[in-house]
Amino acid sequence: MSDATRPEFLTSRYDGAANRWRDKMRALGYYDGYLGFLSARSIDRSADQSVIDMGCGSAAFAEAWVAVNGPPDQLTLVDPSPGMLDRGIAALAARDVAARPVEGLLGQVSPASATTVLAAHIVEHCPEPVEALRQLGDLLAPGGRLWLVASKPHWCNAIIWLQWRHRCFRRDEMLDLLEQAGFDVEFEYAFPAGPPSRTSRGYVARRA
Numbered sequence: 001m002s003d004a005t006r007p008e009f010l011t012s013r014y015d016g017a018a019n020r021w022r023d024k025m026r027a028l029g030y031y032d033g034y035l036g037f038l039s040a041r042s043i044d045r046s047a048d049q050s051v052i053d054m055g056c057g058s059a060a061f062a063e064a065w066v067a068v069n070g071p072p073d074q075l076t077l078v079d080p081s082p083g084m085l086d087r088g089i090a091a092l093a094a095r096d097v098a099a100r101p102v103e104g105l106l107g108q109v110s111p112a113s114a115t116t117v118l119a120a121h122i123v124e125h126c127p128e129p130v131e132a133l134r135q136l137g138d139l140l141a142p143g144g145r146l147w148l149v150a151s152k153p154h155w156c157n158a159i160i161w162l163q164w165r166h167r168c169f170r171r172d173e174m175l176d177l178l179e180q181a182g183f184d185v186e187f188e189y190a191f192p193a194g195p196p197s198r199t200s201r202g203y204v205a206r207r208a
């Protein structure tokens with residue numbers, strides 16, 4: 001593992017970027033992209049809803065979930081960066097949602113399981129993607145769904161890699177990783193416009 005991909009180093013870099021992350025997610029179209037992804041499949045609103053946003057950053061994905069589905073019964077934000085968590089909690093508070101912050105890395109924290117696990121652009125930072133996907137699956141309550149957004153190969157990601165040293169996954173590669181991690185993929189999403197259409201792909205999956 002190079003210095004640039006070590007969790008402590010990465011976390012200090014994300015912490016340094018936290019102040020501007022929410023504006024950046026909006027300016028580049030990721031918040032709108034997440035809204036479109038989450039609106040593409042309806043959920044059962046009659047059942048209790050609990051949500052974990054793993055690697056939440058400033059919580060753009062969780063915020064979009066609330067905008068589309070309304071406030072969940074429980075919302076947990078997980079991130080190793082305290083600066084990101086502070087911004088995420090504040091963003092949700094502005095929507096009258098009291099989210100619970102959990103500081104730490106996937107696999108090293110144990111939030112209560114949830115009916116929805118959101119994970120956008122985080123598996124690409126994990127050393128073992130299949131293990132990371134299994135750990136995300138372990139956070140799901142029975143019948144729950146993983147909403148995953150992962151980077152895909154594109155020259156835009158080559159530029160982003162210079163800063164963040166993240167991985168990218170071809171569609172067939174991610175489908176294989178999800179299968180190895182014990183998931184059935186129910187739905188895939190091609191972001192229709194802007195940077196998300198070039199950098200990312202969405203997957204909705206349930207434990208098989």
Ligand SMILES: C[S@@+](CC[C@H](N)C(=O)[O-])C[C@H]1O[C@@H](n2cnc3c(N)ncnc32)[C@H](O)[C@@H]1O
Nearest residue numbers: 014055056057060081084105106120121122125
């Ligand atoms: C590219 S940002 C994405 C943030 C957010 N999900 C979004 O879409 O705006 C990656 C985030 O994942 C966090 N992260 C990196 N490695 C992680 C890990 N192993 N477990 C949990 N979070 C991690 C970083 O601190 C950072 O906030």
